[in-house]
Amino acid sequence: xxxxxxxxxxxxxxxxxxxxxxxxxxxxxxxxxxxxxxxxxxxxxxxxxxxxxxxxxxxxxxxxxxxxxxxxxxxxxxxxxxxxxxxxxxxxxxxxxxxxxxxxxxxxxxxxxxxxxxxxxxxxxxxxxxxxxxxxxxxxxxxxxxxxxxxxxxxxxxxxxxxxxxxxxxxxxxxxxxxxxxxxxxxxxxxxxxxxxxxxxxxxxxxxxxxxxxxxxxxxxxxxxxxxxxxxxxxxxxxxxxxxxxxxxxxxxxxxxxxxxxxxxxxxxxxxxxxxxxxxxxxxxxxxxxxxxxxxxxxxxxxxxxxxxxxxxxxxxxxxxxxxxxxxxxxxxxxxxxxxxxxxxxxxxxxxxxxxxxxxxxxxxxxxxxxxxxxxxxxxxxxxxxxxxxxxxxxxxxxxxxxxxxxxxxxxxxxxxxxxxxxxxxxxxxxxxxxxxxxxxxxxxxxxxxxxxxxxxxxxxxxxxxxxxxxxxxxxxxxxxxxxxxxxxxxxxxxxxxxxxxxxxxxxxxxxxxxxxxxxxxxxxxxxxxxxxxxxxxxxxxxxxxxxxxxxxxxxxxxxxx
Numbered sequence: 001x002x003x004x005x006x007x008x009x010x011x012x013x014x015x016x017x018x019x020x021x022x023x024x025x026x027x028x029x030x031x032x033x034x035x036x037x038x039x040x041x042x043x044x045x046x047x048x049x050x051x052x053x054x055x056x057x058x059x060x061x062x063x064x065x066x067x068x069x070x071x072x073x074x075x076x077x078x079x080x081x082x083x084x085x086x087x088x089x090x091x092x093x094x095x096x097x098x099x100x101x102x103x104x105x106x107x108x109x110x111x112x113x114x115x116x117x118x119x120x121x122x123x124x125x126x127x128x129x130x131x132x133x134x135x136x137x138x139x140x141x142x143x144x145x146x147x148x149x150x151x152x153x154x155x156x157x158x159x160x161x162x163x164x165x166x167x168x169x170x171x172x173x174x175x176x177x178x179x180x181x182x183x184x185x186x187x188x189x190x191x192x193x194x195x196x197x198x199x200x201x202x203x204x205x206x207x208x209x210x211x212x213x214x215x216x217x218x219x220x221x222x223x224x225x226x227x228x229x230x231x232x233x234x235x236x237x238x239x240x241x242x243x244x245x246x247x248x249x250x251x252x253x254x255x256x257x258x259x260x261x262x263x264x265x266x267x268x269x270x271x272x273x274x275x276x277x278x279x280x281x282x283x284x285x286x287x288x289x290x291x292x293x294x295x296x297x298x299x300x301x302x303x304x305x306x307x308x309x310x311x312x313x314x315x316x317x318x319x320x321x322x323x324x325x326x327x328x329x330x331x332x333x334x335x336x337x338x339x340x341x342x343x344x345x346x347x348x349x350x351x352x353x354x355x356x357x358x359x360x361x362x363x364x365x366x367x368x369x370x371x372x373x374x375x376x377x378x379x380x381x382x383x384x385x386x387x388x389x390x391x392x393x394x395x396x397x398x399x400x401x402x403x404x405x406x407x408x409x410x411x412x413x414x415x416x417x418x419x420x421x422x423x424x425x426x427x428x429x430x431x432x433x434x435x436x437x438x439x440x441x442x443x444x445x446x447x448x449x450x451x452x453x454x455x456x457x458x459x460x461x462x463x464x465x466x467x468x469x470x471x472x473x474x475x476x477x478x479x480x481x482x483x484x485x486x487x488x489x490x491x492x493x494x495x496x497x498x499x500x501x502x503x504x505x506x507x508x509x510x511x512x513x514x515x516x517x518x519x520x521x522x523x524x525x526x527x528x529x530x531x532x533x534x535x536x537x538x539x540x541x542x543x544x545x546x547x548x549x550x551x552x553x554x555x556x557x558x559x560x561x562x
Contacts, residue, residue, distance in 0.1 A: 011410065011502040018502065020106045021091040022408045027114060028083030029488060032394070035075030036481050038068040040474040043435055046379060046442060047471025048464075050454035063127040064562040065452040071124055073133025077389055079117055079152070081239045084397050086113065086159045088242050088404070089190065092249070093163055093183040095506050097170045101162045109162070112155035120148030130562045132450060134228060135208070137219040140558025143212035150204045153197055160190040178515050178525050181262050182508065185245045188269040191531045193238050195538055196277045199230025211558065218555030222289045226549060229280030230542060237276040237305075239389045241269065243396035247316055247349055250403065252509035254346040255339055257323025262511045264315050266524050268308040274534045275305040278541030282367045286376055294545050295369065301541065302367035309360055316353065322512065344421035348399025351429040352392035355436070359387025362440065377450075380443025383436050391432045395425055398484065401491070403507055410502035411494050420487045424480050431476035438469030 012019050044051040045065065052065050062068050086109060094101050122144060123129040129141030163186045167179065179187065203224055211219040248265045252258055259265065281298035284290055324335025340346045362384040365371045375381065402413055402421060413421075442463045443449070453459060460467075515521040524530070 011499060015100070015502075016103050017091055017094050017101050017106060018408045020101075020103065020110060021087045023110050024083050024087035024113070025404070025408070026492065027110075027117075028080045028087065029397075031075045031083065031117070032080035033481070033485055033488075035072050035080065036477075038072035039076075040478040040481075041065075041068055042072060043470050043474030043477065045452060045454045046439060046447070046467060047469075047474060048454055048457055048460075048467045049471055050452075050457075052452075052454075061125050061127070064130065065455075066132065066450075066562045067124075067127050067130045069450065070130050070132050074120070074124065074149075077133055077235075077239070077385075078149075080397075081235075081389065081393065082152070082156055083113060084393075085189075085193075085238065085242045086110075086156060088400065089186045089245065090159055090162050092245065092506065093166055093180075093186040096180050096182040096508065097166055099166050099169055102165060105158055105162055109155045109158035112158065113152055116148045116150070116152030116155060118148070120145045120152060122148075127562070130560075134225075134232065136228065137207070137211070137221045137224045138556050138559045140560060141212065143209065146204055146208040146212050150201070150209065153200060153204075156193065156197065160194050163187060163190050178521055179527070181265060181511070181515070182245065182249050184266055184525070184527075185241070185248070185269045187527055188273045188530075189241045189245070191527070192234065192241070192273045192276050192534070195531075195534055196231050196234035196238065198538075199227045199232075199280070199542075202230075203227035216555065218557050220549070220553045220555050222287060223546075223549045223553060225284060225287060226280070226290070226542075226546065229283045230277070230538075231280075233280045233283060233302075234276040236385070236388060237272050239393045241272060243349070243352070243393045244268070244312060246396055246400055247312070247353070249508050250400070250506075251316070251346065251349050252319045252323060253507045254343060254403070255320055255323035256327050257319060258326075258510045258512045259315075260318045260322055260511075261315055261513045262515045263513065263518065263521050263524075264311060266515070266521065268311050268315075270524050270530055271308040271311075272305070273530055274537065275301055275308075277534065278537050279305060279367075280542075281545075282369075282372065285369065285372050289549065290545055294541075298541065299367055299369045303364070306360065306364060306367075309356075313353075313357070319509075320350070342418075342422070343402075344418055344425055345399045345402035347422060348425040349392075349396040351425055352395035352399075355387050355391035355395075355429060355432055358436065359384060359391065362387065375443050377448060378443035379439045379447045379449050381449050383439030383443060386432060386439070387436050391429070391436075395428060398425060398428070401488070405491055406498075406501040407504060407506060408502070409492075410497040410499050411491060412496060412498050412501060413491055417487055417491055420483060424484045424487060427476055427480035427483070431473045431480055434469050434476065435473035438466040438473060441466035441469070 041051045041055050052068065055062050055068060090101060090106065123142035124145060129145035131139040131141045135141060167183055167187050170183065207219045207224050210216045248259055279298050279302040281290060281295045282302045285295055320339065321335050324338045327338040329335025329338040365375060366381070366384060402418065406412060445460065445463045447453065447460050447463050
């Protein structure tokens, strides 16, 4: 055992980014576990079962449904997703390029994330920042929440620098060569996030922090909402793109095949860089004070950003069919049966993709200038985004543990743990599909989102049947979560180590159609030009409206409702 421990120590000396990545990964999954424990109570709420009195007895610090809702949204949709991105979207390019990140900065980013999370969590747990996931003024939280959240988000900017530095060093050593695929994905992803996160940073610096510190008497709700949705919609792609990177570069290998096209994968990430950010007004169709013309422009741009996801669906389906046929599949659909359905690293992201299909279709409804009014602020909306972050992103993250944890720790995953993992991902998928049907259906029947509707049990008799779906989903998801917690810690705390697992390369897929020396690939590799173009699009899409809003500000005092 001592020999093995010494060997693992030598691995960490050679690849210190493994340890830092593990810390990001574990902190992220701890956040999603705590946040997800609040989820079943909300599902039961939309099943017309008021389970919050029970939650208060189990966790006395939870004072209301809305505090639990805030914890669920912040920990799952902001904390977990960012930490997972900081883990995989630094580690994957580092391993592809065989370069070590600046470890002092990598640990700085972890400590910023940890301390920011800790600072924001204290008022959340004390019911001093029950402002929901969107934290719109005039709902006002404690200054520590806004400061902690700001430090947490800014830790991702250190990760941006880390990846750009890896890319710069590789370019210096390989002049004239095309950026490798995983690194290309990471660079475009982090540049997209820099543009997207500026809205949240501006909201915090210009409005929320001065307001919460008492330096100004009020905050303008419309300006705050606009800056929030500058970040708030592209954060969806901040959730998705680490999963997409795994789907393109790891999943075909897990399936036993190859990625069919490297250039298409690059084009997908380039399109996300260009079109992810100037789309936020489609969340503000019902807001006065924003010119309808600009709302329509953002609606059209949102339709553009659906294109790379449609390209992804085609490319991944083709890659999986190739894998199935390489494994001996015959006939029109016979290749599906030959895929490795006994491997949770394969099954989890594939189930996530199946859930993402109706989720993407619902997103087109949300982005429509006219159709959105039917579902605006109804249960349809959480039904939609749970198919994004809680299905595709979370299932892909769960599946990644089966190849990533052994690579980071040298700890093997036993057959029993893999079988447990299969049970978890199937239960999670079933629970999410039931809940998605229930929430979409209830939304079409007029049930509002963000509402403690179980306090008035007879308020929505027309939604009795979809409420059954939500209640059952809450129970199924709770079982899946508890099984996941057991399986995760059984691997993480296992004593057996196999140093050869930590020495093994990551399972990057081979490419059927590679980048080679094509003009298109070289044009896409001019990332600086495309980033500048993306920045211009953001300025054009937001600049005129923000100038108008800042010229006619109407600050209001803060409120605390719960």
